[in-house]
Amino acid sequence: MGKKLIVQKFGGSSVANVLRIQNAASRIAGCKKKGASIVVVVSALGNTTDKLIELANKINTNPSEREMDMLLSTGEQISVALLAMAIHKLGYEAISFTGAQVGIITDSAHTRARIIRINTDKIKEALKANKIVIVAGFQGVTLDQDITTLGRGGSDLTAVALAKELKADECEIYTDVKGIYTTDPKIEPKAKKIGLITYDEMLEMASLGAQVMQARSIEVAKKFDVPIHVRSSFEKDSGTWIIKEVKNMEEVVVSAVTLNKGESKITVSNVPDRPGIAAKIFNELAAKGVSVDMIVQNVSHLRSTDISFTVNKTEAKKALKVIKKAARNIGAGEILVDTDIARVSIVGVGMKSHPGVAAKMFGVLAKNKINIGMISTSNISISCIVQKKFAEVAVRALHDSFGLAK
Numbered sequence: 001m002g003k004k005l006i007v008q009k010f011g012g013s014s015v016a017n018v019l020r021i022q023n024a025a026s027r028i029a030g031c032k033k034k035g036a037s038i039v040v041v042v043s044a045l046g047n048t049t050d051k052l053i054e055l056a057n058k059i060n061t062n063p064s065e066r067e068m069d070m071l072l073s074t075g076e077q078i079s080v081a082l083l084a085m086a087i088h089k090l091g092y093e094a095i096s097f098t099g100a101q102v103g104i105i106t107d108s109a110h111t112r113a114r115i116i117r118i119n120t121d122k123i124k125e126a127l128k129a130n131k132i133v134i135v136a137g138f139q140g141v142t143l144d145q146d147i148t149t150l151g152r153g154g155s156d157l158t159a160v161a162l163a164k165e166l167k168a169d170e171c172e173i174y175t176d177v178k179g180i181y182t183t184d185p186k187i188e189p190k191a192k193k194i195g196l197i198t199y200d201e202m203l204e205m206a207s208l209g210a211q212v213m214q215a216r217s218i219e220v221a222k223k224f225d226v227p228i229h230v231r232s233s234f235e236k237d238s239g240t241w242i243i244k245e246v247k248n249m250e251e252v253v254v255s256a257v258t259l260n261k262g263e264s265k266i267t268v269s270n271v272p273d274r275p276g277i278a279a280k281i282f283n284e285l286a287a288k289g290v291s292v293d294m295i296v297q298n299v300s301h302l303r304s305t306d307i308s309f310t311v312n313k314t315e316a317k318k319a320l321k322v323i324k325k326a327a328r329n330i331g332a333g334e335i336l337v338d339t340d341i342a343r344v345s346i347v348g349v350g351m352k353s354h355p356g357v358a359a360k361m362f363g364v365l366a367k368n369k370i371n372i373g374m375i376s377t378s379n380i381s382i383s384c385i386v387q388k389k390f391a392e393v394a395v396r397a398l399h400d401s402f403g404l405a406k
């Protein structure tokens with residue numbers, strides 16, 4: 001084709017109402033006018049997906065996952081059609097497709113399906129006919145023609161996967177913020193927009209609570225080296241580029257501070273201290289599909305110990321049920337659940353080569369009289385669990401101490 005090919009993804013907030021759909025349409029048309037080939041991926045309007053989930057739960061508190069996918073995929077089908085109509089109104093040619101129509105083939109793990117392959121023929125044909133192609137995000141189809149969805153926030157994955165498959169020059173993620181910030185500007189007004197960030201840092205930030213992009217989509221972008229540009233759908237300024245490597249990145253020790261209030265802490269007390277016990281507990285959790293995050297085992301006293309771990313708040317109930325049974329079987333004691341926790345983390349590839357970052361973080365928290373409940377580290381992040389009421393203070397103090405403020 002020779003022309004520049006751009007994949008543009010518009011998130012739910014960017015198409016939340018008629019005005020915003022029209023705004024998205026004129027941005028897309030403006031880009032088309034400059035001569036690019038454009039494939040657009042759209043999410044459901046506003047919080048449609050949440051509303052559909054609520055509705056399903058009113059009908060059946062334990063809905064079939066296959067039917068859930070049938071239901072949720074309708075959200076994106078509405079947005080692609082409306083966006084196509086808005087583009088037509090501007091005098092440009094556009095055509096909308098569902099995930100199934102453009103051959104986004106997935107496995108059959110309903111509500112969290114993985115993309116196996118994408119047949120891009122239909123898209124390429126429409127592009128050749130000079131049309132703007134609009135694809136429903138977040139959905140695919142199995143080889144048996146069952147509709148699937150790719151997990152919450154999955155439109156990002158659709159966009160990245162299409163960008164990879166079509167060898168796009170750019171993958172733009174349009175959203176309601178200007179890009180990736182050094183921390184949440186709602187918590188710290190002095191937060192700065194980051195110009196360039198690595199896949200690894202973004203991945204770490206996403207898994208630690210930054211909600212701008214779906215973590216899986218960044219994994220895929222990293223794997224296939226798809227450069228991503230996260231930017232505002234309401235402003236012209238460029239946003240944040242997510243790429244493989246940032247020059248001079250070693251000079252920056254900490255790139256961002258994140259906060260996650262979405263976890264609960266479960267403590268199993270008086271766990272017998274002998275080989276195989278931890279394996280038993282965590283195997284049971286894994287078997288029931290509960291993913292565990294931080295784990296801390298206390299120093300053993302009198303041949304028993306306490307094990308604490310965190311899980312996603314939404315999985316706490318399920319985890320508790322599993323743990324109660326497991327605790328009985330292994331002869332452990334009381335189980336405590338603490339929902340009053342927050343995880344505050346610092347992220348930066350630079351910390352690999354700078355000693356003393358953890359000590360500095362703990363010092364900042366101590367100076368602010370904030371007690372640390374649990375600690376965990378990766379090679380580019382350090383997380384502390386603190387009491388929820390101190391979370392924002394901790395974020396601001398760390399953001400300031402690591403020199404991130406404007």
Ligand code: ASP
Pocket residue numbers: 011012043044049050075137138151152153154155156
């Ligand atoms: N509409 C879906 C969700 O809310 C997918 C997305 O927005 O990316 O999770």
Ligand code: MG
Pocket residue numbers: 011012043153
């Ligand atoms: Mg969304």
